[in-house]
Amino acid sequence: MSGEARPTFAMYGAGSCGGCDIAVLNVHEKILEIGAAFEVVLWPVVMDAKYRDLEARPDSSIDLTLFSGGIRTDENADLARLLRRKTKLLVAFGSCAGEGCIPGLANLTPPAEILDTVYETVSTENPDHLRPGTQPNPGGPGQLAGFAAVLRTLDQVVDVDYFVPGCPPESPRIAEVLDLALAALRGGEDLPPRGAVLGAGESTVCDECARTRNVKQIAGFRRIQEIDHLDPTLCLLEQGIPCNGAATASGCGALCPTAGAQCVGCYGPVAGAIDGGARLMSAFASVAQARTAEEMDRILDGLVDPIGQFYRFGLAKSLLRASRSAWAAAGGEWGRR
Amino acid sequence: MSGEQVASEPFEPVVIGFTCNWCSYRAADLAGTARIKYAPNVRLIRLMCSGRLDPTFILDALARGADGVLISGCHPGECHYVDQNLNTLRRFRMLERILPALGIEPQRVQLVWASAAEGTQLAHEIDRMVEEVRGLGPLDWPARMAAAGGRTGPGVSPVGWPAGSRGEPEPGAIKGATEPPGVHA
Numbered sequence: 335m336s337g338e339a340r341p342t343f344a345m346y347g348a349g350s351c352g353g354c355d356i357a358v359l360n361v362h363e364k365i366l367e368i369g370a371a372f373e374v375v376l377w378p379v380v381m382d383a384k385y386r387d388l389e390a391r392p393d394s395s396i397d398l399t400l401f402s403g404g405i406r407t408d409e410n411a412d413l414a415r416l417l418r419r420k421t422k423l424l425v426a427f428g429s430c431a432g433e434g435c436i437p438g439l440a441n442l443t444p445p446a447e448i449l450d451t452v453y454e455t456v457s458t459e460n461p462d463h464l465r466p467g468t469q470p471n472p473g474g475p476g477q478l479a480g481f482a483a484v485l486r487t488l489d490q491v492v493d494v495d496y497f498v499p500g501c502p503p504e505s506p507r508i509a510e511v512l513d514l515a516l517a518a519l520r521g522g523e524d525l526p527p528r529g530a531v532l533g534a535g536e537s538t539v540c541d542e543c544a545r546t547r548n549v550k551q552i553a554g555f556r557r558i559q560e561i562d563h564l565d566p567t568l569c570l571l572e573q574g575i576p577c578n579g580a581a582t583a584s585g586c587g588a589l590c591p592t593a594g595a596q597c598v599g600c601y602g603p604v605a606g607a608i609d610g611g612a613r614l615m616s617a618f619a620s621v622a623q624a625r626t627a628e629e630m631d632r633i634l635d636g637l638v639d640p641i642g643q644f645y646r647f648g649l650a651k652s653l654l655r656a657s658r659s660a661w662a663a664a665g666g667e668w669g670r671r
Numbered sequence: 672m673s674g675e676q677v678a679s680e681p682f683e684p685v686v687i688g689f690t691c692n693w694c695s696y697r698a699a700d701l702a703g704t705a706r707i708k709y710a711p712n713v714r715l716i717r718l719m720c721s722g723r724l725d726p727t728f729i730l731d732a733l734a735r736g737a738d739g740v741l742i743s744g745c746h747p748g749e750c751h752y753v754d755q756n757l758n759t760l761r762r763f764r765m766l767e768r769i770l771p772a773l774g775i776e777p778q779r780v781q782l783v784w785a786s787a788a789e790g791t792q793l794a795h796e797i798d799r800m801v802e803e804v805r806g807l808g809p810l811d812w813p814a815r816m817a818a819a820g821g822r823t824g825p826g827v828s829p830v831g832w833p834a835g836s837r838g839e840p841e842p843g844a845i846k847g848a849t850e851p852p853g854v855h856a
Binding site: 442608609611612613615616618619620622624625626627630631634637640641644645652653654655656657658659661662664 | 725726727730731733734747754757758760761762764765766768769772773774775810812815816818
């Protein structure tokens with residue numbers, strides 16, 4: 335097959351765990367189709383490629399780039415800008431690129447504290463006191479990428495054409511998105527408006543969940559491991575498990591609640607929500623069976639990590655985005671990168 | 672808002688006050704009619720019920736430069752809509768649990784019950800809260816975000832998923848292919 339005729343494809347992971355790459359590879363036999371349909375020009379997880387080859391390409395010469403991971407280092411930001419320049423359809427792929435995900439929770443902590451923990455704690459051997467932004471080989475090539483004050487989402491750094499949520503996105507959704515992109519690139523299909531969320535539903539995880547729902551009245555929250563006997567058919571929230579399904583976008587097929595674990599909210603806020611955490615707080619508050627501040631406090635004592643509960647995936651894209659102490663560092667040496 | 676303070680100009684906090692149409696807004700009105708003074712730092716916004724108050728509003732106010740947010744509604748048991756003010760109470764107690772992690776002092780977001788007859792009490796509570804926030808100093812969220820290189824721009828919502836993002840497909844060519852991609856420093 336002629337390489338020239340095929341659409342070009344890139345996938346890149348910035349501040350991510352690599353799970354999104356694995357999720358793409360996990361589309362089973364579909365991967366053969368992807369391999370045949372696209373000419374892969376950059377995909378560090380799958381094949382060797384050099385940044386200089388990417389730089390040498392003409393602008394807008396990559397048809398589709400799936401960009402996973404948040405923007406935490408200079409290198410992340412440089413690659414985001416470079417790939418934006420080289421790409422026609424830039425997709426913020428997965429929760430990290432779209433809303434910060436777990437790495438975004440580091441926005442609660444000032445950067446100096448993060449680096450102290452990573453580079454200088456007792457279990458770390460770092461005799462040369464290397465830090466991001468320093469040169470590991472004095473006089474030699476190479477420099478460790480600089481570390482930004484806060485983690486940013488991809489669209490906080492460059493324009494993004496589409497978002498695909500999920501941690502990681504589910505294989506059937508990935509296949510749908512790739513089919514849509516392929517059809518559009520071949521000229522056979524219109525794409526949704528720029529900036530749209532692809533691969534997620536209009537509704538909530540609850541709508542995909544088969545568990546029985548009644549009028550919810552929650553008298554207390556408990557962690558799932560503290561409960562001996564879970565009703566396998568009853569709504570988890572009604573059993574006092576802090577399940578985030580009510581304000582989380584559908585698309586996963588309610589995998590976690592079906593398997594007996596609470597939804598953690600990895601598909602991001604439901605369509606129309608401005609701040610996913612605020613939406614979740616509203617949802618939880620309206621089902622709490624409390625008529626006084628004291629009763630409410632007693633219920634909330636069962637939520638061991640409130641900010642982690644409500645902003646586990648979306649902190650970096652929430653209204654406030656980071657803690658005050660993290661922002662404070664942004665004005666100084668951690669400034670704009 | 673409270674961004675760059677000139678040294679000679681003292682810090683004047685901005686407090687957004689969400690009030691209920693049936694009680695606290697009328698209490699503030701009563702205070703005005705009775706010529707009771709309260710700090711001009713508070714900007715009152717009238718809702719039909721304090722129960723309309725989405726936590727989003729409070730976070731949005733802080734993100735846009737408010738130094739504090741006052742929430743005010745009918746006393747428990749006196750809600751015009753039976754018990755919606757209890758929703759306010761529950762959301763407020765919940766919000767209180769996440770604000771410390773974000774470095775926001777509890778005095779910056781306060782809940783005050785006030786009936787339509789309590790103009791004097793509400794004026795007093797506003798004055799007290801404004802002085803407390805003044806003592807804490809500016810919150811300055813927009814300036815902090817700008818320093819970190821936050822970006823907003825056409826086609827990109829500053830927060831949340833883009834509005835209307837899951838609508839019908841737009842007829843036309845591939846957007847990313849026809850529009851020049853934007854690159855931001």
